[in-house]
Amino acid sequence: MYLKNTTTFSINTMSGLILSDRQNPVSKKILSFHQFDCFPSLGFNFLDQFSFTVTIDSMAVEPREGTEFESEEAAKMFYDDYSRSLGFVMRVMSCRRSERDGRILARRFGCNKEGRCVSVRGKSGSVRKPRQSTREGCKAMVHVKYDRSGKWVVTKFVKEHNHPLVVEPRQARQSLDEKDKRIQELTIELRNKKRLCAAYKEQLDAFAKIVEEYSNRMSKRVESVVENLKEFEEIEFELLRSKQDAIYKPALNV
Incomplete structure (x- = not known):
């Protein structure tokens, strides 16, 4: 690979160099410097936590x-x-x-x-062109x-x-860039579909909750009607019984 973009080197120790690039995440084993004799007179680690920027051109990695x-x-x-x-x-x-x-x-x-x-064979057994x-x-x-x-x-x-x-590198790059662009478009479309589905699900859950509440209210009303019918039947039975008693008691006294 030929690195022609500006690349940042971050130095954390006197003997380590890590290549850090957004487009080319290369390991520290590929490029490393083991000696730094730039500051022999310094009595402290001047390069600790030091970073600088260089440009690498025409170097195949x-x-x-x-x-x-x-x-x-x-x-x-x-x-x-x-x-x-x-x-x-x-x-x-x-x-x-x-x-x-x-x-x-x-x-x-x-x-x-x-x-x-x-080679692929057709249904007739012959080899397709x-x-x-x-x-x-x-x-x-x-x-x-x-x-x-x-x-x-x-x-x-x-x-x-x-x-x-x-x-040609440009053709390959263009082809891959087009694929990446298409993937990005499909990803955005999928994300929008997921959001739409989430909105539909939220509405459906709200509707289901309303139906459930209505069903519970109707169930309570039906139970109330059934109880009222039972009470009415008991009252009707008592009235009928009282009426019968009122008719038959005078006859028995005679």
Whole structure:
């Protein structure tokens, strides 16, 4: 990769240099200085917590075994920038997941010309005329693995490509930028849909609450009506009984 942007170096010790760049999150193992003899007469650590800005131009930075990254995404961004500088398109390839919780433990990034195109047979059994394939069986790749320290470490790097690097960096960058833009648009659309669904759910919950309250009130009214009917039946029975007693008692006295 060729770093042409201004890059900030943060020095925390007399023998450590960490490359910190927004677009190129490179590990401290890639670039490091082990001696600082600029201030031999100073009796204190003048460089502690000191930061300065330099510009690096025309310096290719390649992945190396043992290189560390803060995350899988940081490793992906690094190899993506590396592929752009060399003139090929990066491809996200296979990964290995944890059998316990499904977390990604290792990831492989490679060239978009990796693999071969497989012939497809039609329903009649004849081989269909294959479309022009961009696959050439390229082996170029980088393999990163999650380490116990919490870092992602490069465990294997294959530099050589078996095809000319004819893709212009600008074209590759434009293609990837268009994909990133489309992903961003879809992400915004998905976020808006989620908000709309949340609003619908809130309205539905409010309506369900109203229906539940109305149902409870109706249930209480029905219970009240049933109780009133029972009381009315008891009163009616008592009146009928009193009426019968009033009729039959004089007859018995005679």
